[in-house]
Amino acid sequence: MSLDLPPADRDFAREAGGWLRDHLPPDLARKVRLNQRLTRADLVGWQDVLVRRNWYAIGWPAEIGGPGLSPLRRYLFDREYGALPAPHPCQFGIAMAGPVIAAFGTPEQQARFLPDIRENRTFWCQGYSEPGAGSDLAALSTAARRDGADYVVSGQKIWTTWADWADWIFVLVRTATGSRPQEGISFLLVDMRSPGITVRPIRTLDGEAEFNEVFLDEVRVPAENLIGAEGEGWAIAKFLLEHERFSMSGAARSRRILSELREDAEGAGCGDDPFLRDRLTRIDVRLLALEQMELALLRAHLSGASPGVEASRLKIRGTEIAQDLSRARLDIFGQRALLHDEDFLDGRGPTPDALAAGALPGWLNLRKVTIWGGSNEIQRMILARQTLNMR
Numbered sequence: 001m002s003l004d005l006p007p008a009d010r011d012f013a014r015e016a017g018g019w020l021r022d023h024l025p026p027d028l029a030r031k032v033r034l035n036q037r038l039t040r041a042d043l044v045g046w047q048d049v050l051v052r053r054n055w056y057a058i059g060w061p062a063e064i065g066g067p068g069l070s071p072l073r074r075y076l077f078d079r080e081y082g083a084l085p086a087p088h089p090c091q092f093g094i095a096m097a098g099p100v101i102a103a104f105g106t107p108e109q110q111a112r113f114l115p116d117i118r119e120n121r122t123f124w125c126q127g128y129s130e131p132g133a134g135s136d137l138a139a140l141s142t143a144a145r146r147d148g149a150d151y152v153v154s155g156q157k158i159w160t161t162w163a164d165w166a167d168w169i170f171v172l173v174r175t176a177t178g179s180r181p182q183e184g185i186s187f188l189l190v191d192m193r194s195p196g197i198t199v200r201p202i203r204t205l206d207g208e209a210e211f212n213e214v215f216l217d218e219v220r221v222p223a224e225n226l227i228g229a230e231g232e233g234w235a236i237a238k239f240l241l242e243h244e245r246f247s248m249s250g251a252a253r254s255r256r257i258l259s260e261l262r263e264d265a266e267g268a269g270c271g272d273d274p275f276l277r278d279r280l281t282r283i284d285v286r287l288l289a290l291e292q293m294e295l296a297l298l299r300a301h302l303s304g305a306s307p308g309v310e311a312s313r314l315k316i317r318g319t320e321i322a323q324d325l326s327r328a329r330l331d332i333f334g335q336r337a338l339l340h341d342e343d344f345l346d347g348r349g350p351t352p353d354a355l356a357a358g359a360l361p362g363w364l365n366l367r368k369v370t371i372w373g374g375s376n377e378i379q380r381m382i383l384a385r386q387t388l389n390m391r
């Protein structure tokens, strides 16, 4: 299956690819290629570049100031984007808080929050998971009680990516106990500078601290920051999770990484190794299948169908391929990948073997992709339920 593109869409793809290539700062592209850690300034600076072309809030319709791309152009844009070593923009504002506020917020909330998200003036994080509520999100216990014009929020969130960088957090809180755990959950927007919030970084296997614990101790949140009706946050939570999963295949990025690996293998003197070639070819075939799956979904979407459980299939396949690629990179460099140079990873200095130096942290870091956004086991359960016709 291939795409027979109308000329105007083909021109759009060419223009988008050219523009992104011309505007991606070479230093930033190098950092991404070498798996070096990005700073907040790296990410926000690049997002500012995208804002100049209104390509930061890329999925937004024109009515709320987005580029209003058709689903086909959105797909083409993502394909061009993934082909470049550009940082993945922070999704919490543009792909989560923004669409939620657009769909469920009042006109006042939309006017207050959407322009700042679209123009990259506010950095957002997602406060869903708690120590006792991950896959079983409805078990969350962070509580909010109404006190005059405010909610008073107490509890703990965990695994909160970039909470230490964020200006705002959207949280699921319990405002009542219903007969089912999904009842009595509400969706609140909280200013991260509010008194009573403490952020504590969690260091991961690769030495990074990209996620955090967030403690909320009697934090006062104006009631006007409640999105939707009190106690009806579960519908919003589900809307947002489906949004999150649909964008998780990462096929274009994996295609780029596969071609980088072939270059790396040549450079490392193992480009002709038949076992490595066989392995990369097998990944290539699975990637082709993933790309075909994406195209089939795009076609279904263009004819009005919603992604449904297919989003789960994309997430499973896409994340498994991304992990296999990172494992292949590790094996290409062999012992050379064991070098661990914190200064180099933090961009503070050169290292004698720059390509190899990022391979191990890259592999360690990608352990996360089969966990976040609903673990792959949970995605398999979703598929199994549908296949077996279970509720």
Ligand SMILES: Cc1cc2nc3c(=O)[nH]c(=O)nc-3n(C[C@H](O)[C@H](O)[C@H](O)COP(=O)(O)OP(=O)(O)OC[C@H]3O[C@@H](n4cnc5c(N)ncnc54)[C@H](O)[C@@H]3O)c2cc1C
Residues within 6 Å of the ligand: 125, 126, 127, 128, 129, 131, 133, 134, 135, 136, 158, 159, 160, 161, 162, 211, 368, 369, 371, 372, 373, 374, 375, 376, 377, 378, 381
């Ligand atoms: C890098 C990273 C970033 C993250 N960022 C954020 C963030 O910004 N905000 C946020 O709110 N959360 C974030 N998360 C949290 C993420 O959503 C949770 O880790 C995820 O939902 C799994 O929950 P858990 O870690 O509590 O594991 P658990 O739910 O305790 O699961 C443990 C294991 O049991 C399996 N399991 C659980 N239930 C079932 C079941 N019913 N059937 C089969 N297997 C099951 C799981 O697959 C997993 O292997 C992030 C996670 C990671 C790894």
